Amino acid sequence: MKRLFIGRTMVAKLFLTLFLVALLTGGAVAAEKVIKIGTLFPLTGPCALAGQRCQSAVETAVEVINNSHPEIKVPGAAAEGVLGGMKFVLVHADHQGKPDVAKSEAERLIDQEGVYAIIGSYNSSCTKPASFVAERKQKLFVCGCSSSAALTKRDLNRFFRLAPTDETESLEFVEFIKYLNETKSAGIETVGLIYENTEFGKHAAEEGKAAAGVAGLKVIADVAFNPGATNLNSEVQTLKAADPDAVFGACLGGDYTLWVRTMKQMDWLPDVALNYCTGYQDPIIAKQLESDGDFFMGGTGYSPEFAELMPAVAAVEKIYMTKTDPSVPFDSDCIQEAIATLILAQAMELAGTTDYDAVLKVFNETEFDSPMSLGGMVVFAPGGQNLKAMSILTQLQGGSYKKIYPLDLADTEPVVPMTDWGSR
Amino acid sequence: MLTRKHISKDVKWWIVVAVLAALPLMGVLPSSYTEHVLILIMLYGSMAQAWNVIGGYCGQTSFGHSVFFGIGSYGAAMAVVTFGFSPWPGAMVGALLAAGVAVVLSGPCFKLKGHYFAIATFAIVEIFNRLFMVWDWVGGALGLDYPLVEEGWMNFMWYDSKKGYYYGALILMIFVFGVVRKMEKMRFGYYLLAVREGQETAESLGVNSTRVKLSAMALSAFLAAICGAFYAQYNFRVDPSMVMSLDMSMKFVLITILGGLGTFWGPLLGAAVLIPLQEYSRAFIGGMGGGVDLMIFGLIIVLVMVKQPRGIMGILDDIAMKSREKKEGDH
Numbered sequence: 001m002k003r004l005f006i007g008r009t010m011v012a013k014l015f016l017t018l019f020l021v022a023l024l025t026g027g028a029v030a031a032e033k034v035i036k037i038g039t040l041f042p043l044t045g046p047c048a049l050a051g052q053r054c055q056s057a058v059e060t061a062v063e064v065i066n067n068s069h070p071e072i073k074v075p076g077a078a079a080e081g082v083l084g085g086m087k088f089v090l091v092h093a094d095h096q097g098k099p100d101v102a103k104s105e106a107e108r109l110i111d112q113e114g115v116y117a118i119i120g121s122y123n124s125s126c127t128k129p130a131s132f133v134a135e136r137k138q139k140l141f142v143c144g145c146s147s148s149a150a151l152t153k154r155d156l157n158r159f160f161r162l163a164p165t166d167e168t169e170s171l172e173f174v175e176f177i178k179y180l181n182e183t184k185s186a187g188i189e190t191v192g193l194i195y196e197n198t199e200f201g202k203h204a205a206e207e208g209k210a211a212a213g214v215a216g217l218k219v220i221a222d223v224a225f226n227p228g229a230t231n232l233n234s235e236v237q238t239l240k241a242a243d244p245d246a247v248f249g250a251c252l253g254g255d256y257t258l259w260v261r262t263m264k265q266m267d268w269l270p271d272v273a274l275n276y277c278t279g280y281q282d283p284i285i286a287k288q289l290e291s292d293g294d295f296f297m298g299g300t301g302y303s304p305e306f307a308e309l310m311p312a313v314a315a316v317e318k319i320y321m322t323k324t325d326p327s328v329p330f331d332s333d334c335i336q337e338a339i340a341t342l343i344l345a346q347a348m349e350l351a352g353t354t355d356y357d358a359v360l361k362v363f364n365e366t367e368f369d370s371p372m373s374l375g376g377m378v379v380f381a382p383g384g385q386n387l388k389a390m391s392i393l394t395q396l397q398g399g400s401y402k403k404i405y406p407l408d409l410a411d412t413e414p415v416v417p418m419t420d421w422g423s424r
Numbered sequence: 425m426l427t428r429k430h431i432s433k434d435v436k437w438w439i440v441v442a443v444l445a446a447l448p449l450m451g452v453l454p455s456s457y458t459e460h461v462l463i464l465i466m467l468y469g470s471m472a473q474a475w476n477v478i479g480g481y482c483g484q485t486s487f488g489h490s491v492f493f494g495i496g497s498y499g500a501a502m503a504v505v506t507f508g509f510s511p512w513p514g515a516m517v518g519a520l521l522a523a524g525v526a527v528v529l530s531g532p533c534f535k536l537k538g539h540y541f542a543i544a545t546f547a548i549v550e551i552f553n554r555l556f557m558v559w560d561w562v563g564g565a566l567g568l569d570y571p572l573v574e575e576g577w578m579n580f581m582w583y584d585s586k587k588g589y590y591y592g593a594l595i596l597m598i599f600v601f602g603v604v605r606k607m608e609k610m611r612f613g614y615y616l617l618a619v620r621e622g623q624e625t626a627e628s629l630g631v632n633s634t635r636v637k638l639s640a641m642a643l644s645a646f647l648a649a650i651c652g653a654f655y656a657q658y659n660f661r662v663d664p665s666m667v668m669s670l671d672m673s674m675k676f677v678l679i680t681i682l683g684g685l686g687t688f689w690g691p692l693l694g695a696a697v698l699i700p701l702q703e704y705s706r707a708f709i710g711g712m713g714g715g716v717d718l719m720i721f722g723l724i725i726v727l728v729m730v731k732q733p734r735g736i737m738g739i740l741d742d743i744a745m746k747s748r749e750k751k752e753g754d755h
Contacts, residue, residue, distance in 0.1 A: 043710065044718060094710040099666055100659045101706075104460060108707055112457040128569060129661050136583040197557050197565040199663070224558070224565070 034089040035082070035354060037062070037341070038109035040102060040120030040130055043094035046228050050253065050282075050333060051122050054144065055092060056323040057334035058119055061341035062088045063319055073312045075346050075369050082345050083354065091115055095126045102126035106133040116354065117142060119340050122333070124148035125199035131159045138356065140363075142344050143384075144337030147277050148203040152385035160363055160380050162343070162373070163336045164389040166204040166276055169299040170211035170248070173274045176393055176405045177246060178215060180272070186416050188271060192221030192244030194235060194259065196251060201227075204250035204276045212248075220244050227255060232262045240268040249275045249298075257285055264292055264421050271417035274298060274393075281332040286396055294398065295418035299391035301332035301374055303401040306392070309409065312371035332391065339372050433688065437605065440692075444594055448587055459586040461703050465695045466593035467654060470600040472679035472691030474647035477604060479677065480686035481613065482640040483620030488529070488545030489648050489676045491552045492522040494667035496649025497656035498562055504579070505568040511580050515653030519646045526645030527638050534637050549673055556664040567663025580657045589658055596654055600647050601692070607643070608688065616640055620686070648676070682728060684737025693736045698725075 039058050041051035066087045069077040081087045091113045095102035102121055109115045110133065117140035121127045127146040134141035135156045142160050143151065149165040180186035191212045195201035201224065209219050221242035223235045236259065239247065247270045251259045256279025263269060275298030279285045283303070286293045300306075307314060313330065316338065321327045330338070346368055351358040368378040375388035393405035395414050402412035444466070453459050471493065478484050499518015500511035507514075533544045557565045573579045575588070582588040607613045615636045618626035623633045656662040666672075683694025701721055709716050732738040 043712075092710075092712070094706060096706075099661055099663065100655075103659050103661075104703075105706075107460060108457050112455050112707070125567070125663065129659060132569075132660055198665075199566055202565045226554075226557070 033086045035086055035348075036089050036091055036113060036115045037344070038091050038093060038106075038113060038115035038118040038120075040093045040095055040105055040109065040118055040126070041122050041337075042097040042126070043092070045097035047097050047122060047253065051094075051097075053324060053328070053331070053334040054120075054122055054337040057144075057320060057330065057338040058341050059090065059323055060316060060320040061338040061345075062090055064316060065342065065345045069315070072315045074316065074342060074371055076342065076349055082348050083352070086354075088341075088345065095121055095123075095130070097123055097126065099125050099129050103129040103133055106130035107137075110134065110137045110139050115139070117344055119144065119337060119344070122146060123198075123200065124151060124203065127151055128199070131156060134158060140344070140356070140359070142340040144340040145277065145333040146200075148199055149207060150203060152381075152383040155383060158360065159384040160340075160343075160386070161384050162340050162378065162386050162389060163277070163301060163333070164299065164391050165385065166200075166207040166250075167211075168389065169276055169391065170204070170207040172299060172391070172393060172405075173208070173246075173248060174211045174215035174217065176274070177217065177272065179405065179407075180414070180416055184416060186245075186271060188245040189218060190220045190242075190244040190246070191217045192223070192239050192242055192247045192270065193219065194221075194223045194225070194239060194247060194249050194251065196227040196255060197224040198227055200252070201250040205248070208248040208250075217246070221247075225251075225255070227252065229255060229258065232258050233266075235259075236262040236266050236268070239263075239270075240266055243268075244270055246270055246272040246274065249273060249278060249280070251275070251278050253279050253282070253285070256280060256282075257289060260289055260292055260296070267421055269418050269420055272297065273418065277301075277332055280396075283331060284326075284328060286399060286401075290399065291424045292421075294396050294424065295415050297393060297395045297404065297414070299332075300394040300401055301389075301391045302330050302335040303332070303394065304329045305394075305401045305403070306374070310372060310374065316372065335372065339370060339378070342372065343368050343370065343378055434605070437601065437688075441594070441598055444597075445591075448590055456586050457707070459590050461700055463586065463589050463593045463658070464699045464703065465692075466597040467651060467658070468675065468679055468699055469692040469695035470593075470597045471648060471651045471676055472683065472694055473600050473604055474644050474651060475676040476680050476686065476691050477607070477616075477644040477647070478637075478640045479644075480680055480690070481607075481616040481620065482637060483686075484534070484637060484641070485542045485677070486545045486641070486644075487542055487670065487673045487677065488548040489644070490549055490668050490670070490672035491529075492526055492645035492648040493652035493655070493672060493676075494552065494556070494662075494664070495522040495525060496652030497662045497667045498556070498568070498652075499649065500580075500653035501568040501570070501656045501662040502562065504570055504573065505563075510578050511653060511657055515650060518653055519649040522649035522652075523642040523646040526641045530638055530641040534634060534641075546670065546673075549668060549670055553664050553668045556668055563663065565663065567661060567666070570660040581660075592654065592657075596651065597692075600651070601688070603643070603647065605688065612636070612639070617686075678725070682725060682735050684735035687737045690735060690737045693740075697728075697736060 039055055041054045043051050064077050066081055068080045093105040093109055095105050118134055119142050121130050124146040127143050131141040135158050140158050145163045147166050149167040152161050177188050181188055193205045193208055195205040212219050221239050221244050223238050225235050273296045280298040317330050347359050347362045351362045370378045375390045377388040379387045381387050392403050392409050394401040395404045403410050404414040475489050478486055496518040499514040503509040503511050503514025536544055573581050575582050615631050618631055619633045619636050627633050679694035679698050680691050684690030705721050
């Protein structure tokens with residue numbers, strides 16, 4: 001009986017403590033003027049790692065915004081908070097990579113949590129319904145890295161996207177192939193596509209096909225696979241049988257690793273392998289693949305090797321690295337989420353108010369200074385696409401992302417055709 | 425013949441419906457998120473009840489119901505997105521098509537028994553998922569995204585308020601549960617129970633078990649497809665991974681088993697426990713990352729099933745029995 005009594009007392013104490021903590025922290029938040037911002041990423045499920053990194057990137061940006069960081073050369077970093085000291089408070093949500101969950105979480109963030117804007121959502125298929133909800137409820141949705149071109153072709157008024165689209169990258173790919181053919185006599189005439197059968201992969205493949213068609217390249221292999229595949233033998237076999245000169249790949253995370261390893265197992269490589277925003281861009285995957293990852297290429301919005309082009313990033317990246325476990329630098333995707341948060345703060349500051357119409361006007365009419373973006377600027381077109389979004393074509397050489405195209409930003413000669421597996 | 429137990433069950437059912445109908449009017453729902461959770465409870469309760477027809481009453485464990493659910497979703501979505509119609513005729517065509525597909529697929533599958541039947545239905549989900557992934561006419565892997573259409577019952581679409589969806593889900597639940605209640609009282613309902621308890625014995629008494637099982641599957645698929653149509657309208661989107669997946673199939677099964685297999689109230693009770701748990705755990709701790717919400721969610725399901733394999737209905741029955749025994753003891 002005594003033990004039971006002690007147990008109950010302890011439970012009562014615990015509840016009392018929790019109640020007091022909630023009361024005190026609630027009071028602390030209420031005492032300051034805050035702007036609630038919702039984040040919506042896949043924190044669990046197949047894209048959990050990428051989603052968690054994106055969330056950490058937003059937290060990093062909020063740390064820069066909320067505190068005075070005179071050492072960081074980014075607009076608003078020197079001041080404490082926005083609009084004379086208002087702080088951003090983040091409310092995190094997990095959409096698990098599922099569009100229906102993304103939609104209901106966006107509703108909860110807006111209706112229940114009362115967020116001012118939402119930042120997210122990594123997967124294009126989740127960004128679509130979530131931003132649709134935000135539009136209907138007249139809230140801002142700032143998207144960092146979802147790359148489906150269709151997102152900014154919906155005539156939404158409150159949706160803004162920072163990253164380049166699959167369409168932009170596809171055009172860059174064929175331009176690069178044209179350059180190789182003209183200057184290096186690469187003789188690239190045929191293209192194969194390998195992509196995950198999702199909103200992202202399918203869109204990327206469609207844009208790739210369209211761009212290849214316009215450039216006069218013949219698409220001779222079109223291979224889709226289900227994400228999270230445990231075996232890509234038949235897919236790679238199909239590519240090998242068609243033997244295209246170039247391959248455009250849209251394989252995320254572990255699928256990218258599997259694709260590369262299966263090609264090695266089958267002892268086949270195209271002359272050029274170009275990747276959309278995929279596992280190629282993940283520095284951890286590049287490290288895991290070691291020399292097997294070398295000579296693949298892809299569009300890259302950021303890599304630590306770009307430090308001299310974007311000197312402002314280093315100080316912010318230092319904060320980001322303390323928020324990730326294991327500690328990693330920014331990658332092309334998550335840096336866009338940090339930029340999205342910084343642009344939102346900048347827009348409020350320029351508007352001088354949190355009033356939606358005024359902030360929306362700034363979003364639509366301003367050329368934002370963005371030292372963390374490769375383009376240095378952010379300008380939104382009607383529909384919400386960042387017109388200044390750009391990426392550099394890189395090639396992994398010795399585990400390092402080397403800039404190979406456009407020529408004015410390149411620092412290394414591309415290795416074409418790719419060095420075969422036996423000669424590495 | 426109606427018994428006192430039947431009448432009492434019907435009265436209880438209409439009390440539940442009346443309370444659910446009154447809740448928004450009384451203004452006691454604290455937020456639209458609470459409305460959202462109640463909508464999901466009614467939707468998933470209806471889905472589980474649809475599955476209960478074949479899985480619970482007839483005893484045939486199907487993991488293929490997401491296919492029928494998906495066909496219903498695509499029916500409504502294609503009516504709106506592809507043809508620019510109201511979703512109503514699409515939902516009806518989808519439901520009839522689902523019933524037809526169920527009969528065609530189940531014919532050979534019913535030749536298998538027990539685990540083999542369950543495995544065959546697993547495979548059907550994968551086949552349909554792949555098929556819809558590459559079928560461009562239905563949107564392929566990109567799926568179908570709803571355009572902005574006028575709000576109201578004609579388009580079964582609301583954006584700013586959830587009241588329409590709330591009453592839509594309530595009507596759906598009344599329809600699905602009403603059909604099952606009717607079935608329970610009919611001879612067909614007893615045939616299902618007879619087949620579940622012993623197919624050979626039922627056949628020896630003159631029950632055509634194949635026809636009974638096919639009819640149950642068609643009815644179950646029809647109801648599941650209607651739920652699918654609601655799901656597409658509610659989420660403004662449909663793609664193969666959302667609807668035709670093993671994950672979705674598991675929800676049909678899990679909710680029913682958690683609530684109580686082969687019982688009228690089980691699916692609703694299962695949904696009333698599982699859905700708030702899923703939604704609120706995600707809302708409160710999902711943002712922490714690392715899937716803590718999913719771990720707690722899974723742990724509670726394991727605990728309930730270990731404690732009472734007959735589900736929540738089993739727990740309630742035990743409580744009622746103990747209370748009766750205590751009363752009798754007092755006398």
